[in-house]
Amino acid sequence: MQNVKIKKTINFISQNFIYLFLLLLIIIIAFINPNFLSLTCLRDILLQCSTRVIIAVGMFCILLTGGVDLGAGRVIGFTAVLSASMLQTTDYARRFYPNLPQQPLFIPILIALLAGVVVGILNGIIISRFSVPPFIATLGTQVIVYGITSIYFDLPPNNSQPIGGLRKDFTFLGSGSIGGIPIIVILAILIAAIAWLVFTKTSFGKNTYAIGGNRQAAEVSGINVKMTLFIIYTVASLCFAFAGVLEAARTGGATNNYGFMYEFDAIAACFVGGVSTTGGIGTIPGVLAGVFIFGVINYGLTFIGINPYWQYILKGIVIVFAVAFDIRKYIAKK
Amino acid sequence: MNGENFILEMNNISKEFPGVKALDNVTLQVRPGTVHALMGENGAGKSTLMKCLFGIYKHDSGEIIIDGNKVEIKDSKTAINLGISMIHQELHPIPYRSVMENIWLGRFPMKNYVLFKLIDNKKMHEDTINLFRNLNINIEPNTIVGTMSVSKIQLMEIAKAVSYNSKVIIMDEPTSSLTEDEVDHLFTIIRDLKNRGVSIIYITHKIDEVLKIADEVTIMRDGKKMGTWVASELTRDLIISKMVGRELTNMFPPKSNVPGEVVLRVENLTSPFPKSFKNVSFELRKGEILGIGGLVGAQRTELVEAIFGLRSIESGKIFIKDKEVNIKSPTYAKNHRIALLTEERRATGIFPMLSVLENTVIANIKAYRKPSLLLDNKKIRKDVERSIEMLKIKTPSYKTLIKNLSGGNQQKVLIARWLLTTPDILILDEPTRGIDVGAKYEIYTIIAELAKQGKSIIMISSEMPELIGMSDRIMVMCEGRMSGIIEGNKVTEEEIMRLATKFIA
Incomplete structure (x- = not known):
């Protein structure tokens, strides 16, 4: 009897390791400084995590197919610069387009999102039509995207100056609240919810799991694998593009180096959240837990007054050990 | 029609x-x-x-x-x-x-x-x-x-x-x-x-x-x-x-091996997993072909993989030439001159993107290391060519990628691989699965010849004619337990089947 109970407990822990780890982390920090458990802190962490959630959701789609996108950060930089350049106040001294009349808010945003989607379409074609491994395809396109962003950013009269003076209605997207809840948080929750619905309840989602689990089996089951991959890369890029726009709105500016290396944070969050490195395994709640583990480390360590550089060491340890523990679920016991 | x-x-x-x-x-x-x-x-x-x-x-x-x-x-x-x-x-x-x-x-x-x-x-x-x-x-x-x-x-x-x-x-x-x-x-x-x-x-x-x-x-x-x-x-x-395209008069080659002294003794081998093998004991003689029969799921593969150090053992003893041994990993097994051809040729046997040559010598690569730590390519080539000739491996050259060979020839390369480690005990897990009739006969000939040379062979097979035709003795397993050992030439398919289902409720 005792044995069965212990086994059940062990099983429960290993099945829910990520969530328990997040809980433990919060408890430890709250133990050191009980003020951590306040609404302000929760709000701050949610705020910091929201763009990361959007990026991680995009990355999740791709990792699930067994691929990867090394260009996520560069797309963020691209769309941040694009949207910011068209959304400066008309009385700002160093305007990107000195003579551009005030646009309705959605037009520059739409242009930026479309630009991001174009990158995704490009990735999708290279990967699904020409069978270039995603690692290499996105490694190539990210350099191109960075080049384009930098050339655009360097256009006169801007000449590589940080873009500032953004319109209030735009920055409101990134820093404003509705009913006390930051808009950006609402958007992140919305996107995560849609992704959860798609991956648990629709055939498109299940097909994606199938492709990552066994591509050949998916093919002979009549799934259009190439089309599915194409859509996945495009949609993921849309997520990155949206995150880029929100980053510009949140910080009130943009440079060509925005988003640099963000893809690695997203990949780390997904893997810590239980997504398989070979594809076919992973859940949205897991990914959210992954993002929040890093969010809590980021915010919590500063909150209890530890040298912020310690974060990096702790993050690295978490990546390796969380995955080492989580993967035990899938290792065949001999 | x-x-x-x-x-x-x-x-x-x-x-x-x-x-x-x-x-x-x-x-x-x-x-x-x-x-x-x-x-x-x-x-x-x-x-x-x-x-x-x-x-x-x-x-x-x-x-x-x-x-x-x-x-x-x-x-x-x-x-x-x-x-x-x-x-x-x-x-x-x-x-x-x-x-x-x-x-x-x-x-x-x-x-x-x-x-x-x-x-x-x-x-x-x-x-x-x-x-x-x-x-x-x-x-x-x-x-x-x-x-x-x-x-x-x-x-x-x-x-x-x-x-x-x-x-x-x-x-x-x-x-x-x-x-x-x-x-x-x-x-x-x-x-x-x-x-x-x-x-x-x-x-x-x-x-x-x-x-x-x-x-x-x-x-x-x-x-x-x-x-x-x-x-x-x-x-x-x-x-x-x-x-x-030709008449096959005999399904199996004639055997002339003579089993000698006991080289491997297994006593009450039990797996830590309740559904796996338990209390298995048997002996294997020099120059003997011991067949292991049973249904899929009888834990035969698990048993031989445990002997080979791939799986853990809860209790029981393994003796090689009357000395108790502790085989913790395949490296130990190799040192005790045991070789294992795994059941899943594609998954755990061949390296599809490597050549026949590399596939042949991979388990014995240390033997070709020169004092300078570089490999002795001449000796490797000589050994591989000899293997190809000896086992009649049909391949355009030793440089051919192994994935381009037929299943039977891939299997022969794997046998060649383990023969280069000069094993005394050769464990073959379903050696003819997915191999065509003609190539099967050639594999049987190789097995019979190896036994004649004094190598001891354990052969897991789900094909009853093969078990009966090749084995000197047949051990039958059912639900992880040994349900009987019978002399090969007296046995009928019905008897094996009866033993293979002995413990199934």
Whole structure:
């Protein structure tokens, strides 16, 4: 009897390791400084995590197919610069387009999102039509995207100056609240919810799991694998593009180096959240837990007054050990 | 056999791969409501022909006619829509997903929720239960496939193929991992499908199965069609001669090995896992061929892998030449001169993208290290060439990638690999699985010769004629326990079967 109970407990822990780890982390920090458990802190962490959630959701789609996108950060930089350049106040001294009349808010945003989607379409074609491994395809396109962003950013009269003076209605997207809840948080929750619905309840989602689990089996089951991959890369890029726009709105500016290396944070969050490195395994709640583990480390360590550089060491340890523990679920016991 | 209606005609199909004419003007005509067996050695082109039919390959010339209409099959989806489904030989399912998701993949039942079309899990569950009930299969639809036994997965694949309600079902080696009872079960399903007017294209090596279930038989050799016969007109010998192009008088080579002193003794070996092997004891003599028989799932593979140091042991002892040994890993096993040819040749045997040469020497690479730490390529080449000659490995050169060899020749390379480690004890796990008749005989000859040279051999096999024909003694296992050891030449298939099912309630 005792044995069965212990086994059940062990099983429960290993099945829910990520969530328990997040809980433990919060408890430890709250133990050191009980003020951590306040609404302000929760709000701050949610705020910091929201763009990361959007990026991680995009990355999740791709990792699930067994691929990867090394260009996520560069797309963020691209769309941040694009949207910011068209959304400066008309009385700002160093305007990107000195003579551009005030646009309705959605037009520059739409242009930026479309630009991001174009990158995704490009990735999708290279990967699904020409069978270039995603690692290499996105490694190539990210350099191109960075080049384009930098050339655009360097256009006169801007000449590589940080873009500032953004319109209030735009920055409101990134820093404003509705009913006390930051808009950006609402958007992140919305996107995560849609992704959860798609991956648990629709055939498109299940097909994606199938492709990552066994591509050949998916093919002979009549799934259009190439089309599915194409859509996945495009949609993921849309997520990155949206995150880029929100980053510009949140910080009130943009440079060509925005988003640099963000893809690695997203990949780390997904893997810590239980997504398989070979594809076919992973859940949205897991990914959210992954993002929040890093969010809590980021915010919590500063909150209890530890040298912020310690974060990096702790993050690295978490990546390796969380995955080492989580993967035990899938290792065949001999 | 002319002039009547066919549900499916593949006329004059040709397909060329770089350097190989895989299909040469092959014609296959299948009648409605019949079982049409497609036979031939490995590499004869059966699977290629079916892959053309299922839209996985595209044929270079020829036409496909279904129900009187000429069709163009550009992918699997088209094939499915045209009423064809297929049980694939080498395809594994999606291991992390549930049984029902695997079955309805690509055509999940949907339901409208306000704005969205979402998967109807409840209907999918019901459909799966109904499907399984009709086929008398007992699997819970929510089981994660990766946790099921191979034979259950095979049953699931069969159910999946049936669930398409196709006019033609292709079954590529459907019984490769089924127990005898499950084969009977499959045959019941096939007869039922026949009665409902479904045609089955049945690919197999197993001649007994063909004689039992097929209405017509088409035999292929080297990418060409040898002919189509009514099954009742065929005999075992006739089929073999058509398949290999020569008369095979003996299934097994003569043996002249003389078992000597005991080299390996296993006492009460028990696995830490309750469902695995327990209390297994046996002895193996010098120059002896010890067969291990049993049903799939009898834990035979687990037992020999434990002896080889791949799996953990809870209790029990292993003695080599009367000295107790502790084999913690395959490295220890190698040092004790034990070699193991694994069951899953493709998954755990060959390195497909490496050459025959590299595949041959990989287990013995240290022996070729010069004092400078570089490898002695001359010696490697000499040894590999000698192996190729000795085991009659058919390969254009030692530089050829092993994935381009036939299954039988791949297996010979693996045997060569382990022979280079100069083992005293050679464990062969299903050494002839998926290998054609002609190559099987050659493998048997090699095994008999090795035993004669004084090597001790443990051979796991699910093919009873092979066990009886090759073994000096046969140990039969059932549900992880040893159910008996019998002298090879006195044994009948019935006796092995009786022991193999001894502990099954």
